[in-house]
Amino acid sequence: MMKRIFTATAAALLAMSISNSAFAHSHVTGTIPADGEVVTEEVNEIVLNFDGQIEQGSFIDVTTSEGQEVEIQEIIIGEGTLTGTVAEPLPNDEYEVNWNIISADGHPLEGGFSFTVNAPVPENVEEETVEPTEAAEPATEDQEEAPTEKANEVEESNEVEEANNAEEASSSTTVLLIVVLVVIAAGSFFFVRKRKK
Numbered sequence: 001m002m003k004r005i006f007t008a009t010a011a012a013l014l015a016m017s018i019s020n021s022a023f024a025h026s027h028v029t030g031t032i033p034a035d036g037e038v039v040t041e042e043v044n045e046i047v048l049n050f051d052g053q054i055e056q057g058s059f060i061d062v063t064t065s066e067g068q069e070v071e072i073q074e075i076i077i078g079e080g081t082l083t084g085t086v087a088e089p090l091p092n093d094e095y096e097v098n099w100n101i102i103s104a105d106g107h108p109l110e111g112g113f114s115f116t117v118n119a120p121v122p123e124n125v126e127e128e129t130v131e132p133t134e135a136a137e138p139a140t141e142d143q144e145e146a147p148t149e150k151a152n153e154v155e156e157s158n159e160v161e162e163a164n165n166a167e168e169a170s171s172s173t174t175v176l177l178i179v180v181l182v183v184i185a186a187g188s189f190f191f192v193r194k195r196k197k
Contacts, residue, residue, distance in 0.1 A: 026052035026080070026103040028111060035113035042089035043117055048082040048099055058101035060084045065094040090117050 032047040033039045046060060058077055062070040062084065070090065076083040082101060098112040 026050040026054050026101065026109065028099075031097070031113055033115040036115065038116045038118050041119055043086075043119075044089055045083055045085045046097055048101075050080045050082070050101070050103075053080060053104040054082060055102040055104065055106070058082050058099070060097055060099045062086075063096045063098075070095070089119075092117050092119060 027050060028048055029051050030049045032045075032049075033043065046062065048060065054077060056077060059075055060072065060082060062072065064070065070086060072084045073087045074085045076085070082099065094114065094116045096112065096114045098110070100108065100110040102108055
């Protein structure tokens with residue numbers, strides 16, 4: 001009789017222990033976005049709901065279909081919730097979420113789920129277009145005449161300078177000729193006087 005009571009008590013204690021251990025673990029009750037969901041609107045955060053408390057140090061990792069890790073801007077741990085926020089809305093792609101939490105009893109738990117973002121692209125986003133370069137306008141008559149007028153001015157300036165130089169040369173020649181004539185006349189005068197004597 002005592003053996004049966006002892007066995008029953010031990011079984012009850014074991015069952016209570018297993019039950020308490022099971023209840024102390026926090027299990028996922030749902031996620032936003034849901035597992036396998038195709039989201040047709042912007043996704044700025046990923047939320048995991050648990051049926052119990054979770055401790056600091058819990059985190060999530062998000063990767064794209066190409067295995068590129070998405071930067072999680074902030075991890076927020078609430079009462080039975082784990083939220084990861086991103087700096088910008090997730091672009092259209094398939095995403096894999098892996099989570100790792102510490103439950104209230106200190107046991108680490110992990111898991112994962114996936115979802116797809118297929119949000120419509122706004123039609124009012126205008127594509128940048130490169131405006132064609134305007135063709136060079138044909139030169140106007142004024143523009144065509146400007147170089148010619150400038151050339152004419154330069155030519156006239158050169159002609160004036162040459163005329164001045166010629167005039168100076170002519171003046172120098174005249175003075176020299178007069179001096180030579182004076183010298184010749186003086187020489188002749190003295191020569192004549194000398195012969196008369």
